[in-house]
Amino acid sequence: MxxxxxxxxxxxxxxxxxTEDEPVxxxxxxxxxxxxxxxxxxxxxxxxxxxxxxxxxxxxxxxxxxxxxxxxxxxxxxxxxxxxxxxxxxxxxxxxxxxxxxxxxxxxxxxxxxxxxxxxxxxxxxxxxxxxxxxxxxxxxxxxxxxxxxxxxxxxxxxxxxxxxxxxxxxxxxxPAFNTSTGIPHGRVNLRHGLRGLSESRETCTACAGTMILEMAALSRLTGDPVFEQKAHRAMDRLWMIRHRTSDLMGTVINIHSGDWVRKDSGVGAGIDSYYEYCLKAYILLGDEKYLARFTRHYNAVMKYISRPPVMLAVHMHRPHLQSRNFMDALLAFWPGLQVLLGDVRPAVETHEML
CATH class of the missing domain: 1.50.10.10 (Glycosyltransferase)
Structure with a gap:
């Protein structure tokens, strides 16, 4: 998926x-x-x-x-x-x-x-x-x-x-990982005992919390049990609620019990990457317009504050004109592919060539 x-x-x-002699x-x-x-x-x-x-x-x-x-x-x-x-x-x-x-x-x-x-x-x-x-x-x-x-x-x-x-x-x-007051899931779960032994679990990354909707929704649609999709939707809704309302950017690490940001640096790499991917793909898979609207808001914010062609550099979500680091991590290499899926090819080519 x-x-x-x-x-x-x-x-x-x-x-x-x-397989045919068509021009490519x-x-x-x-x-x-x-x-x-x-x-x-x-x-x-x-x-x-x-x-x-x-x-x-x-x-x-x-x-x-x-x-x-x-x-x-x-x-x-x-x-x-x-x-x-x-x-x-x-x-x-x-x-x-x-x-x-x-x-x-x-x-x-x-x-x-x-x-x-x-x-x-x-x-x-x-x-x-x-x-x-x-x-x-x-x-x-x-x-x-x-x-x-x-x-x-x-x-x-x-x-x-x-x-x-x-x-x-x-x-x-x-x-059981979704049994939190915010609906944002724990980062870990025991396959046999659920949350037993995880009482100290307090934090997860944005990508971990926001990369569930495709599989969980598919499981619900295929089995007929809505609970999986409902849990994943709730987590995505809470993440959208806690975005920075001025910049439309997301931080990197969240307290799963309070919903407060633990780390407010924002980029498209490690800790946040696939959240953006799943916003767009949730619209493609499920046809839910809210995910396209959310992705569009996030995408415009990323291109405004994080994109420094041909590089992508992290900023502070609450002070987006202030750079938080001056290097790119390897996990943001997915971004040009996501841009191609969106149809924004020119900046995708630029970043891909640099990578």
């Missing part, structure tokens, strides 16, 4: 290779596009096969030792390990890419492996944000694709919504 830059490259590489407005020849497509395919399978051969069913492959990384077994990396839940993260995260590659045989095998091996009944505290976009999003996108392909791909005719049932189980395990 929330595409990583690498998957976006795969999609663009495959889409840009026309590009400086590349068709042969060059095919070469890049095959290079992307080779890169994917290098990583995917290495994981499946050396690490599965662990969450990740450790590239130097060529062993799987298990939560609570391999040495801890601190907060970085919050993405791990001992639920075969890399495989679930790769399911939709197998379909993009047209590898229906491996997709079929991978779905069967997920249904056989993946469960969420673990006494593990995980990142709500990462688990949502990678695990819940991975299961939902694979379910939609498997359902769509079932009538056309004979080896998938057995599929009957099993991934959706798994996604619903995970979604219900994430719901």
């Amino acid at each position: 929330a595409y990583c830059p690498v998957l976006l490259v795969f999609i663009l590489a495959f889409v840009c290779v026309s 407005p590009s400086q590349m020849t068709k042969a060059e596009r095919i070469q890049l497509r095959e290079e992307a395919r080779s890169m994917f399978y290098h990583a995917y096969d290495a994981y499946m051969d050396n690490a599965y069913p662990a969450d990740e492959l450790m590239p130097l030792s060529c062993k799987g990384r298990w939560r609570g077994v391999t040495p801890s990396r601190g907060d970085m390990d919050d993405v791990l839940g001992n639920f075969s993260l890399t495989l679930v995260d790769s399911l939709d890419t197998l379909v993009v590659m047209g590898d229906f045989s491996e997709f079929n095998r991978a779905v069967r492996l997920v249904l056989r091996d993946v469960s969420f009944d673990h006494d593990i505290i995980v990142s709500v944000f990462e688990t949502n976009i990678r695990m819940l999003g991975g299961l939902l996108s694979a379910h939609v694709l498997a359902t769509a392909l079932r009538s056309e791909v004979p080896i998938l005719r057995w599929y009957d919504g099993q991934l959706l049932a798994l996604a619903e189980d995970l979604g219900r395990r994430l719901l």
Whole structure:
């Protein structure tokens, strides 16, 4: 659901290779596009096969030792390990890419492996944000694709919504995170015990709180249970309420209980990035005009205060003419792609070329 830059490259590489001899407005020849497509395919399978051969069913492959990384077994990396839940993260995260590659045989095998091996009944505290976009999003996108392909791909005719049932189980395990007075979710949740042991949890980043609506709304629409979408809408509504009313900018870190800003620096990188992405994509997916209106207000503010062509520099949300740092972090690299999705291509090209 929330595409990583690498998957976006795969999609663009495959889409840009026309099967017909139609003119394509590009400086590349068709042969060059095919070469890049095959290079992307080779890169994917290098990583995917290495994981499946050396690490599965662990969450990740450790590239130097060529062993799987298990939560609570391999040495801890601190907060970085919050993405791990001992639920075969890399495989679930790769399911939709197998379909993009047209590898229906491996997709079929991978779905069967997920249904056989993946469960969420673990006494593990995980990142709500990462688990949502990678695990819940991975299961939902694979379910939609498997359902769509079932009538056309004979080896998938057995599929009957099993991934959706798994996604619903995970979604219900994430719901306790939204039990706050503001509706802004906790940044972490225990897969088995909910909020037990998280009494000291007070803060989350804007991106973590505002990157739930696509997956949660899709889960509600697919299962018929509105609770997931309602929780995510409430979080987005509260974030909109606490924007700076003069600048229309967002801060980076929020107190989930009071709704007060803990950090007021504003940019389009780490800590805030995908909130903007989900405002626009919520309108695209759900057709809700309020999200387009919110994104437009935010976008105009970003282009007014944060964009210093060709760079994007953070400012203070309450004093937007005052720069808060003079460097760009890597996570803002998604911004040109979002601008292309919006249709604002020229500044997207400028920032992309600089990156």
